[in-house]
Amino acid sequence: MVGAQQNLQLANWAQKGDVLHEFMHALGFLHEHQREDRDLYVTCWSKDTANYVKKGMAIGRYDADSVMHYPDIRGDLNCHNLWAPRQCKRLSNGDKVGLNKLYPPVRQPRVYNPEKGYTDLYYCGRHNMENNNAPFGKISVDGYCGPNNGPNCPSCREYGGIQTWCNDEGSYATQGETGLFYCGRRFTARENERRYHDGFCGPNNGPHCDSCRRLLE
Numbered sequence: 001m002v003g004a005q006q007n008l009q010l011a012n013w014a015q016k017g018d019v020l021h022e023f024m025h026a027l028g029f030l031h032e033h034q035r036e037d038r039d040l041y042v043t044c045w046s047k048d049t050a051n052y053v054k055k056g057m058a059i060g061r062y063d064a065d066s067v068m069h070y071p072d073i074r075g076d077l078n079c080h081n082l083w084a085p086r087q088c089k090r091l092s093n094g095d096k097v098g099l100n101k102l103y104p105p106v107r108q109p110r111v112y113n114p115e116k117g118y119t120d121l122y123y124c125g126r127h128n129m130e131n132n133n134a135p136f137g138k139i140s141v142d143g144y145c146g147p148n149n150g151p152n153c154p155s156c157r158e159y160g161g162i163q164t165w166c167n168d169e170g171s172y173a174t175q176g177e178t179g180l181f182y183c184g185r186r187f188t189a190r191e192n193e194r195r196y197h198d199g200f201c202g203p204n205n206g207p208h209c210d211s212c213r214r215l216l217e
């Protein structure tokens with residue numbers, strides 16, 4: 001976004017995701033993989049400076065699920081240890097968080113009014129989390145953000161800030177991209193979660209240990 005009026009140019013093959021992507025540019029958003037902190041999350045080899053060079057603006061957590069994130073293509077961009085899908089089709093929860101931060105709703109106090117649940121995380125109660133945005137599907141997720149327990153949605157994670165808590169085994173655990181807490185310790189995963197388990201609890205995704213699971217109950 002460089003001035004007032006914005007012209008959107010769409011190819012005749014453009015799909016809904018392309019329209020959303022270009023519209024987000026017009027509203028001031030750069031590509032997610034161009035954030036200043038992107039080297040922590042992706043490796044970039046592309047020589048295309050217009051679309052890949054680091055240019056700042058990071059709102060919220062790095063979001064590989066964003067409609068502003070290019071797909072993971074060998075030779076241009078590779079994600080490190082991130083499971084959120086590179087989808088290019090719809091606004092992610094993180095995109096909606098970014099839009100609401102840059103363009104806060106003026107008079108709708110009831111639309112988004114998160115409250116603390118049993119876990120001490122903030123929850124909005126909305127039906128906006130079908131899964132953990134990860135290949136293992138659903139861990140402690142029933143489709144709703146809260147209202148009292150389980151992982152909270154990305155908007156509520158942004159609202160309350162990413163938490164680091166001490167679990168009941170005395171290890172510090174931080175909320176990862178899946179919304180689950182992870183302490184980084186070695187543990188044995190439950191039978192149906194072994195495929196997605198690398199031996200450790202997190203640190204950013206995958207199944208979590210029983211002690212970290214109890215933080216969300």
Ligand SMILES: [Zn+2]
Pocket residue numbers: 021025031
């Ligand atoms: Zn773009």
Ligand SMILES: [Zn+2]
Pocket residue numbers: 114122123124125126145152153154155156
């Ligand atoms: Zn929420």
Ligand SMILES: [Zn+2]
Pocket residue numbers: 173181182183184185201208209210211212213
């Ligand atoms: Zn753990």
